[in-house]
Amino acid sequence: MTLHSIFNDNTGDDPGSELEIFGRWDVNRLKFDPDIAEVVSLEHHNLWNRTGDNSKPIEEGDAHIIESSVDVDLFDGEFLQIVGHVSEQDDFGPNDVLGSFEKRLNLNEVTTGLVQIPQFNESNQRVNVKMSTRVLESA
Ligand SMILES: [Ca+2]
Numbered sequence: 122m123t124l125h126s127i128f129n130d131n132t133g134d135d136p137g138s139e140l141e142i143f144g145r146w147d148v149n150r151l152k153f154d155p156d157i158a159e160v161v162s163l164e165h166h167n168l169w170n171r172t173g174d175n176s177k178p179i180e181e182g183d184a185h186i187i188e189s190s191v192d193v194d195l196f197d198g199e200f201l202q203i204v205g206h207v208s209e210q211d212d213f214g215p216n217d218v219l220g221s222f223e224k225r226l227n228l229n230e231v232t233t234g235l236v237q238i239p240q241f242n243e244s245n246q247r248v249n250v251k252m253s254t255r256v257l258e259s260a
């Protein structure tokens with residue numbers, strides 16, 4: 122899995138030409154444990170993590186390049202979970218929550234290509250998160 126970039130599609134009503142972006146993106150390997158009837162986490166990887174006081178200014182039309190990758194060995198009966206959220210820092214008031222994303226894929230649902238992530242948007246402050254999966258068949 123690779124988290125490629127966060128693109129500022131529109132600065133909207135935010136002051137200046139940049140959005141001040143922060144948030145977090147994680148990948149987990151999960152399995153349903155029938156003994157306790159709960160989903161348990163087998164592996165956890167953080168791909169990106171920035172707090173509001175360390176936000177990344179992104180000019181409208183530009184992308185913040187992240188290119189953070191992780192290899193996960195997924196087995197039958199397990200799930201790959203992608204969890205992320207993106208917010209926008211403001212000095213003059215509460216920060217803007219642009220959106221969050223959560224997806225669970227089983228072994229058959231993981232394919233090579235871009236992960237379909239809806240555009241994040243709050244008050245016309247719009248960003249696109251680009252992420253992809255590459256499947257390497259086991260020998
Ligand atoms: Ca804002």
Ligand SMILES: [Ca+2]
Binds near residue numbers: 136137138139140141
């Ligand atoms: Ca700004």
Ligand SMILES: [Ca+2]
Binds near residue numbers: 141209210211212
């Ligand atoms: Ca701002």
